[in-house]
Amino acid sequence: MPSSLSVYFHIPFCLRKCPYCDFYSVAGEQEHIDAYVAALERQLASPKAGGFQADETCSSVFFGGGTPSLMTPFQVGRLLDAVARRFGFTEDAEITLEANPGTVTPEKLAGWRAAGVNRLSLGAQSFDDRYLAALGRIHSAADITQSVRWARKAGFANLSLDIIFGLAGQDLRDFGEQLRRALDFAPQHLSLYGLGIEEGTPFGALEAQGACLTADEEAWADMYLAAHELLTKHGFVHYEISNYALAGCECRHNLRYWRRGTSLGIGAGAHGFNAQGYGARYAVPADWRGYIRGETMPVEIESFGRRQAMAETLYLGLRTAEGVSCAEFEERFGVTPGKEFARALELGGDHIETHDGRLRMRLSGWLVYDALIERFL
Numbered sequence: 089m090p091s092s093l094s095v096y097f098h099i100p101f102c103l104r105k106c107p108y109c110d111f112y113s114v115a116g117e118q119e120h121i122d123a124y125v126a127a128l129e130r131q132l133a134s135p136k137a138g139g140f141q142a143d144e145t146c147s148s149v150f151f152g153g154g155t156p157s158l159m160t161p162f163q164v165g166r167l168l169d170a171v172a173r174r175f176g177f178t179e180d181a182e183i184t185l186e187a188n189p190g191t192v193t194p195e196k197l198a199g200w201r202a203a204g205v206n207r208l209s210l211g212a213q214s215f216d217d218r219y220l221a222a223l224g225r226i227h228s229a230a231d232i233t234q235s236v237r238w239a240r241k242a243g244f245a246n247l248s249l250d251i252i253f254g255l256a257g258q259d260l261r262d263f264g265e266q267l268r269r270a271l272d273f274a275p276q277h278l279s280l281y282g283l284g285i286e287e288g289t290p291f292g293a294l295e296a297q298g299a300c301l302t303a304d305e306e307a308w309a310d311m312y313l314a315a316h317e318l319l320t321k322h323g324f325v326h327y328e329i330s331n332y333a334l335a336g337c338e339c340r341h342n343l344r345y346w347r348r349g350t351s352l353g354i355g356a357g358a359h360g361f362n363a364q365g366y367g368a369r370y371a372v373p374a375d376w377r378g379y380i381r382g383e384t385m386p387v388e389i390e391s392f393g394r395r396q397a398m399a400e401t402l403y404l405g406l407r408t409a410e411g412v413s414c415a416e417f418e419e420r421f422g423v424t425p426g427k428e429f430a431r432a433l434e435l436g437g438d439h440i441e442t443h444d445g446r447l448r449m450r451l452s453g454w455l456v457y458d459a460l461i462e463r464f465l
């Protein structure tokens with residue numbers, strides 16, 4: 089594991105809640121962002137900023153949310169300066185900011201870029217106004233086009249687009265059109281998420297009342313496979329279940345998560361991971377008001393034993409195209425994955441392969457990933 093760390097900032101403010109979203113965020117409270125940024129700086133400066141001792145150099149920062157694009161360039165710059173003071177940056181540090189197309193301006197984009205943000209993850213979700221309305225998004229397809237144009241002009245060479253697929257009524261032809269429109273923007277990275285209905289959301293309540301909001305399983309699988317075919321044909325590497333990138337443009341921050349590297353979770357509702365020993369996960373309570381008042385700090389929520397760490401190494405690693413190195417696994421745990429998880433791997437059948445000393449899940453396995461990984465738990 090490289091001796092660097094990642095910093096994740098959670099910005100739990102949105103202009104409006106989308107009815108499918110179960111991320112921790114609140115709507116209409118953006119006047120408190122300045123006080124919240126001051127609290128983020130305080131956490132970052134505290135001795136055990138992520139809940140544990142960590143002093144490595146920072147190789148990636150991710151501003152996630154919520155809607156981090158509600159922050160001004162000055163606020164973003166303050167936070168990046170605070171990371172620089174506390175940990176310093178590796179020369180090629182990746183700094184990502186998630187942006188909602190309904191909240192960006194040319195000035196903000198230029199300001200974030202000048203502050204050091206070098207990767208923009210745009211929450212496009214769809215390029216069709218009908219679907220954007222169905223998803224309760226605050227922006228239109230035209231806003232996406234404009235945001236991409238401004239972002240490029242501001243100097244963002246590394247652009248990622250998030251897309252949601254598998255909405256009720258969406259067919260393969262329609263989804264193909266969405267992907268082609270995404271490709272027209274020449275992004276470096278694409279994240280494709282199947283619409284999930286989460287309990288406790290307005291969509292969850294509608295579904296409980298009998299509404300059908302998602303495409304059926306077969307249509308979902310067809311779209312997933314069609315995306316793989318089209319995007320790989322256009323030079324993208326399908327490097328994780330839901331993620332595609334041009335070579336060298338994989339999201340290093342997220343790769344670190346799947347590789348179980350150290351990351352600090354800063355902000356209300358943020359999660360972090362201490363890779364020491366078998367690993368431990370930390371979280372800051374999801375209470376932004378308490379956080380601003382200085383009442384909440386990260387707490388350990390899960391400490392891994394050897395067997396749990398082995399299982400997690402495998403099931404996070406199998407999400408990625410690089411898979412898991414059998415030699416590194418054995419060096420770390422004293423046993424090969426083939427021996428420790430012989431039964432689960434056997435049940436995985438053709439969905440899992442060993443190639444060049446690495447265990448990998450095939451595309452067919454990613455389609456049924458949830459069912460397959462249960463066997464490792």
Ligand code: SF4
Binds near residue numbers: 101105
């Ligand atoms: S903008 Fe993003 S974080 Fe905010 S409610 Fe919508 S999906 Fe959730």
